[in-house]
Amino acid sequence: MRLWKRFRSSYFLYSFLHDPVAMGSFAILAFLTLAAFGAPVIAPHNPYDTTTINIMDSEIPPVWMEGGEQNFTLGTDAQGRDMLSTMLYGMRISLIIGVGATLMQAVIGIVLGLLAGYKGGRVDSFLMRMADVQLSFSTLMVAIFLSAIFQAIFGVAAFERLAVPFLVLVIGIAEWPQYARTVRASVLAEKKKEYVEAARVMGLPAARIMWRHILPNSMSPILVLSTVQVAHAIMSEAALSFLGLGMPITKPSLGSLINSGFDYIFSGSWWITMFPGILLVLLILVINLLGDWVQDVLNPKLYKG
Amino acid sequence: MTHLLEVQDLVVKFGLRSGDLTALNGINFTLDPGERMGLVGESGAGKSVAGFSIINLISKPGFIASGRVLFEGEEISAYPLEQMRGIRGNRISMIFQDPMMTLNPVLTIGTQMVETILAHNRISTAHAREIALEKLSKVYISSPGKRLGQYPHELSGGMRQRVVIAISLLTNPSLIIADEPTTALDVTIQAEVMALLLELCKNEHMGLILITHDLGVVSQVTEKICVMYAGRIVEQGPTESIVTNPRHPYTRGLIQALPQGGGGRGRLHQIPGMMPNLTSIPPGCAFHPRCEHTMDICRSKAPQLFGDSETPGLVACHLYAQAR
Amino acid sequence: MFAFIVRRVLQAIIVMLIISFIGFALKQNVGDPVRELTGVSVSAAERESIREKLGLNDPFLIQYGRFLKGAVLEGNIGQSFFYKKPAMEVILSKAPATIELVLCCSFLIVVLSIPMGIYSAIYPKRLLSRLIMGLSTIGVSVPIFLIAILLIYIFAIELNWLPSYGRGETVNVWGWESGLLTLDGLRHLILPTTALTALMLPLFVRLIRSEMMEVLQTEYVKFAWAKGLPRVRIWFVHAFKNTLLPVITVGGVQIGTMIAFTILTETVFQWGGLGFLFLEAVERADTSLLVAYLIFVGIIFVVVNTVVDIIYGLVNPMVRITGRK
Numbered sequence: 001m002r003l004w005k006r007f008r009s010s011y012f013l014y015s016f017l018h019d020p021v022a023m024g025s026f027a028i029l030a031f032l033t034l035a036a037f038g039a040p041v042i043a044p045h046n047p048y049d050t051t052t053i054n055i056m057d058s059e060i061p062p063v064w065m066e067g068g069e070q071n072f073t074l075g076t077d078a079q080g081r082d083m084l085s086t087m088l089y090g091m092r093i094s095l096i097i098g099v100g101a102t103l104m105q106a107v108i109g110i111v112l113g114l115l116a117g118y119k120g121g122r123v124d125s126f127l128m129r130m131a132d133v134q135l136s137f138s139t140l141m142v143a144i145f146l147s148a149i150f151q152a153i154f155g156v157a158a159f160e161r162l163a164v165p166f167l168v169l170v171i172g173i174a175e176w177p178q179y180a181r182t183v184r185a186s187v188l189a190e191k192k193k194e195y196v197e198a199a200r201v202m203g204l205p206a207a208r209i210m211w212r213h214i215l216p217n218s219m220s221p222i223l224v225l226s227t228v229q230v231a232h233a234i235m236s237e238a239a240l241s242f243l244g245l246g247m248p249i250t251k252p253s254l255g256s257l258i259n260s261g262f263d264y265i266f267s268g269s270w271w272i273t274m275f276p277g278i279l280l281v282l283l284i285l286v287i288n289l290l291g292d293w294v295q296d297v298l299n300p301k302l303y304k305g
Numbered sequence: 306m307t308h309l310l311e312v313q314d315l316v317v318k319f320g321l322r323s324g325d326l327t328a329l330n331g332i333n334f335t336l337d338p339g340e341r342m343g344l345v346g347e348s349g350a351g352k353s354v355a356g357f358s359i360i361n362l363i364s365k366p367g368f369i370a371s372g373r374v375l376f377e378g379e380e381i382s383a384y385p386l387e388q389m390r391g392i393r394g395n396r397i398s399m400i401f402q403d404p405m406m407t408l409n410p411v412l413t414i415g416t417q418m419v420e421t422i423l424a425h426n427r428i429s430t431a432h433a434r435e436i437a438l439e440k441l442s443k444v445y446i447s448s449p450g451k452r453l454g455q456y457p458h459e460l461s462g463g464m465r466q467r468v469v470i471a472i473s474l475l476t477n478p479s480l481i482i483a484d485e486p487t488t489a490l491d492v493t494i495q496a497e498v499m500a501l502l503l504e505l506c507k508n509e510h511m512g513l514i515l516i517t518h519d520l521g522v523v524s525q526v527t528e529k530i531c532v533m534y535a536g537r538i539v540e541q542g543p544t545e546s547i548v549t550n551p552r553h554p555y556t557r558g559l560i561q562a563l564p565q566g567g568g569g570r571g572r573l574h575q576i577p578g579m580m581p582n583l584t585s586i587p588p589g590c591a592f593h594p595r596c597e598h599t600m601d602i603c604r605s606k607a608p609q610l611f612g613d614s615e616t617p618g619l620v621a622c623h624l625y626a627q628a629r
Numbered sequence: 630m631f632a633f634i635v636r637r638v639l640q641a642i643i644v645m646l647i648i649s650f651i652g653f654a655l656k657q658n659v660g661d662p663v664r665e666l667t668g669v670s671v672s673a674a675e676r677e678s679i680r681e682k683l684g685l686n687d688p689f690l691i692q693y694g695r696f697l698k699g700a701v702l703e704g705n706i707g708q709s710f711f712y713k714k715p716a717m718e719v720i721l722s723k724a725p726a727t728i729e730l731v732l733c734c735s736f737l738i739v740v741l742s743i744p745m746g747i748y749s750a751i752y753p754k755r756l757l758s759r760l761i762m763g764l765s766t767i768g769v770s771v772p773i774f775l776i777a778i779l780l781i782y783i784f785a786i787e788l789n790w791l792p793s794y795g796r797g798e799t800v801n802v803w804g805w806e807s808g809l810l811t812l813d814g815l816r817h818l819i820l821p822t823t824a825l826t827a828l829m830l831p832l833f834v835r836l837i838r839s840e841m842m843e844v845l846q847t848e849y850v851k852f853a854w855a856k857g858l859p860r861v862r863i864w865f866v867h868a869f870k871n872t873l874l875p876v877i878t879v880g881g882v883q884i885g886t887m888i889a890f891t892i893l894t895e896t897v898f899q900w901g902g903l904g905f906l907f908l909e910a911v912e913r914a915d916t917s918l919l920v921a922y923l924i925f926v927g928i929i930f931v932v933v934n935t936v937v938d939i940i941y942g943l944v945n946p947m948v949r950i951t952g953r954k
Binding site for chain 3 (some may be wrong): 360362364386390391392393394395398399401402403406407408409410411412413420421424425456458469472
């Protein structure tokens, strides 16, 4: 078992080192992540500190344009916040929500997928029907509805205060069917194999069989799915925030920054929207490219819709 | 008299990023009109590749690297795609292994038959349907009129293979290449289908190349045999002489592995080891790691096919070269 | 085949029941029907009497039954608090804008994705195929609102060629507000349609390509080559017909995604359709309108998915004859 793992990790490494796209994407992603989480240290300004923000500094263009200031490399937004710093902090929020929401959906999806695949019968058909219906409504639609409902129930103020956990929850609930289907498919495949039969004959409890025996063998499709889903969750979060159903402008993610800047492109201040936009696309693109590569290397059979 | 088919020094390679792999390493054989030949070997020996390369239909990244294929005197291996299309399914038909996979699941039997005729003849659809009906009754399919409107999944496996055979007959070809035509069928139906194929070939005076790993089947149907191993022909000759007097150790192994009539003779013989992968073909005679009679020369020098006056047929083995 | 259709329709009805139940539960817990009717300036005692009169103190399931009856028989889902009109009426008046947008996109997607997907599957190594695939990788990574904003910035602000918001001039055809019949309406349609298409197209191109490549590897396609068929027939009859099956299934699901994306598109272009209405309703906490939107979109999804399943059944002979999938 350990030998096999070592072999795979070495093959993993080998193909990684022979794929310039994968290496480049990984380098960019690592750099962006470091920059995002090092924001308090490296960002020139603190966008959450209202005392340092001066409304007189609003809509200053980037430094290379006429009217740009040395102090604000990428210009400022409509509230006078430094774009570069706000983007770094915003990217941190986007990443936290993206990873958090993926973990959330993974937990829900894996538990329900294991249950559906292992129990079969009515539990299975109920859960899978539910997943089908939810998927046919599209995950984004479900997420939009959920956050609209949450906002209606808890009020806008409470929603804004608790936006991060809310968004993690909303996107997690919206996207669990992907995991559940993938996990269920591999449970069904694994269930037929002898080692599961053996474990069952030995009288191990079902939960233990699922957790210790079946799940580890379903890891490659889960890993592939997870990369794609992080990109997906970041995109969903950005969409929700863009619609005003996500992060408030006082604590903006990349999506809400783009939203806040949108009104100003008509007056020529394109940088408030474009810089966070480019950053968002770059972030999602490198994660997607890494996802493509992971899929090529592990090549599991993903559940096809 | 020209041969029906003449394959000369055919070399097929697979172009991979890490370099070319040789799948067929200089194949030679001839087939006369109406003659039936077996291509025998384990899976991976290159027998299917040999069959497909005749009509230049090797799956990518395979390609014909050198050598010639002459069909009724024409060098068809040099034909461009459009000219080759006129040969395929017209003068040379193929029968594939698994009838479950060979027929398109979303098209009716009728469509799949008529389109073949229309691809090669300028006749009306109605006329083509008549031909299709006639061929279906030739392969003893019950109520052929009804079958034309049915989809493949409505027919049983044996029935589908009969349809595939009927398709191969549509244009009255002079050569049929059958790639393991009975392997995927139930044992009970295998003999029926094989007998049908034999009967049709005899009646229509068609040449047949039967690709199979089953020497037993080949010995009942064909007039001559080529035994292949790791991309080369190791022995060829009349069926009678090869079955009763195999010379190459590999052929002997194959024959000893056949269940003998009479029964109760103990364990079947097995050839030790496995066919080498294309990436790791041993130097010298490719069979030497599995051979009981390996000599020093076998490890360094690949034997060539040669014949002698005493026995019909050719063999590629140093054992006989020494005796000469 | 008939049994198959009946079963699909039954399933659709069950799904609609679940959706309406969710919608109703939402209405019960979030909205206040009394406020919808009277506004805010009414005393507590009066509210209570209205509640009693409207049956709002009845048990939940009885109220749900009443709601369902009203919804099915009269199309009555409740009163929009903001528009002071039945919510369904508001929805129906805005639906043409969204439907026209979705139809134009669907048309473009079908017309563009099929040739692009087939081409890049048949010639995977050609430059044009690599270009198509590269663009679609980038395409799936760009959020739609960014595409939309970029389009506005380039074509409306910098070049000033096309209008950036609204539907422009519309013509009323038997109660259907259409922007397809005037030049101005069409000009307004270009940017939103482009944005939505640019987002959905890569998904379909990649899907068609990968399915087609898989089909091209099958034995029956190889057999078709061995039969000496013209290649056009092999590609478009033998291979494409089999590619179509999974594409239809996924396509049905993607219509849901497309409607979700109309919310984003309509927001950016201030397109007066359902998505725009929905966001307004969220901001105004107009619960009945939200529920009406939920149910309306639910109907569209269920109808589309059922139709897609039936079309799938028609294309796939395995379903057509045995009635099973």
